[in-house]
Amino acid sequence: MISSLWNTGGELYSRTGPYPIQLQQGYLGEIYGMAFFERLGRDYHFQATESQAVFSLLFKVEQYTAETLLKLLPELASLDEALPEQVRMQAQKEVGSWLKLPWHELLAALRLWVEPYQQKYAKWADDAESNSEYCAAFRLLERHETAIYLYLQALEHGDKRAALILERFLEAL
Template sequence: MQLQQGYLGEIYGMAFFERLGRDYHFQATESQLTEIHLTESHLTESHLTESHLIESQAVFSLLFKVEQYTAKALLKQLPELASLDEALLEQVRMQAQKEVDSWLKLPWHELLAALRLWVEPYQQKYAKWADDAESNSEYGAAFRLLERHETAIYRYLQALERGDQRSALILECFLGAL
């Protein structure tokens, strides 16, 4: 049951980051244009640069890729997950798509902080699951995969918040280990 929840979390994450990557650029641009229009004499710190928009698309694309790779790896380890009801999977995707609406208007730094805070309890939960499953050789690898996945995302978001230019290496190392 826990591994099914973890797999559904990957499905959710793919839909979430796909939409965030597609719509954050547009929404952020519209929001900034409105803000710039209202404060024409104060264009300094509120100006959204093209490099921030490119960075956001790269971030969400990489996060989507991590979710997708982890879901595929879980399916390889647990083929029974492929028999989940498609209606359930679609419900999870739609829920993720809908939740993105509340994230789209956040400024970049606030979005990163919110994502990190959102991921943190999952990282802790998956670490506990992996520790609890340590003695279970049949499912231990799948639990450890979920834990490594969530820990990599959490550390990546922390690095992004710090402005670490090499933050993508955290997720690239995770992907290379699969």
């Protein structure tokens, strides 16, 4: 995604250690995801009925995760407004190359795109397990990314009940 952008200019924290920066990156990832899935939902034209439902649900998961992160870490609200806006603009721009992919290829590409984030967030959550201040936020990011990954995997395999994966995640928030 845009990690180089996330590490400049908008750091919220003066505390040492990787946790605040990682959580800022995770939060900005949710902002990116909202803009990305919003544009896919609006402009993707293959499998229009199915894809709109998929992207709407993914947008909702990104949005609710961002809102929950803000509740867990209110200091994220003090992020320089220019940084989330840059993230949104970059997502809107980058989604263009995805719009031409046929449905099955798009699902596979999205799953492959999410996979390293799912692994990274799982490692971050494990690393922060003993940190009472940040553990819940890291576990949220991990559960979020794992749910999206499993959802995309289920969609790829044609599972008609795939949406239950994300619906269960949302119910647990």
